Amino acid sequence: MPPVRIAPSLLSADFGRLADEVRRVEDAGADWLHVDVMDGHFVPNLTIGLPVVEALKKVARRPLDVHIMISDPLAYARRYVEAGAATLTFHAEATKEAGKVIDAIVAAGGQPAMALNPDTPIERVTPWLDRLSMVLVMSVFPGFGGQKFMPEVLPKLAALRRAGFRGDLEIDGGIGPATIAAAAQAGANVFVAGSAVFGAQDVPARIAELRRGAELAAATPAAAGR
Ligand code: DX5
Ligand code: ZN
DSSP: OOOOEEEEBGGGSOGGGHHHHHHHHHHTTOSSEEEEEEBSSSSSOBOOOHHHHHHHHHHOSSOEEEEEEOSOHHHHHHHHHHHTEEEEEEEGGGOSOHHHHHHHHHHTTOEEEEEEOTTSOGGGTGGGGGGOSEEEEESSOTTOSSOOOOGGGHHHHHHHHHTTOOSEEEEESSOSTTTHHHHHHHTOOEEEESHHHHTOSSHHHHHHHHHHHHHHHHHSTTOTTO
C-alpha cells in the first residue's frame, strides 16, 4: 500500500498571506499542498488560476497536488503542469477525452490523476487505471470547503482497490479527525483537509492527529478490500 499522505487544502488558507500559509503547513508536517482550481463553470465558484500556481511553486518545498475543477481540462492540462503541478487531477465528468488529457499531463512531466464526483461511478476511471498515478474520490460535491463528509462514497474506494488499483487513492471533502479513519479503512491513503487543518488551534497537532488516525485505521484487520 502506498504511504499515508496529508494534503492541506489551501482553499481554507488566508489568500492574502499565501506564502506564509504554505510555510506554516509545511512546517506543521504537510506532505503535499492541495491546490483547488475552479473555473466558475464546472463548479459554481472561482478560485485559483495559473499565475497563483506559478507563485506557489516558487515558495513551496512540498509537491503541489493540483485539483482542476474546470470544464476543459484538455485545454489547460499542460499549462498547469508547467506552472508547477506535481500531480494534476482532472474530473472524469469534465471530458470525453481522458486519454488525451493523460497524454498531455505525462508529456509535460506531471503525474496524471482523475477525480470522481460523489455521484459518478468508478467505471468512469477503470479504463484508465493503469495510466493513472492517483484517483481522487470526492466526498463532497466540489466547489466549496467546509462541507459535510458523505460516507456513502466510501465503497468506491474499496472497489478501486478490489479492481487492482495500487496507486495513490485520495479523498477530498469533509476530512477531519472524525472521518479520516473510515476513509483509510476503505482504502484511501492521501487525505485532503482544508477546514480541519487551517481551522485548527494547533495545526501541527492536528496534522499529527490526522496522520495517526489514518495509519491506525489502515493497519486494522477490518480494512476493506484487503
Ligand atoms: C472542494 C475542494 C476541497 C476543499 C476541501 O471542492 O476540492 O479540496 O478545499 O475542504 P474541506 O476539507 O474543508 O472539506
Ligand atoms: Zn480539492
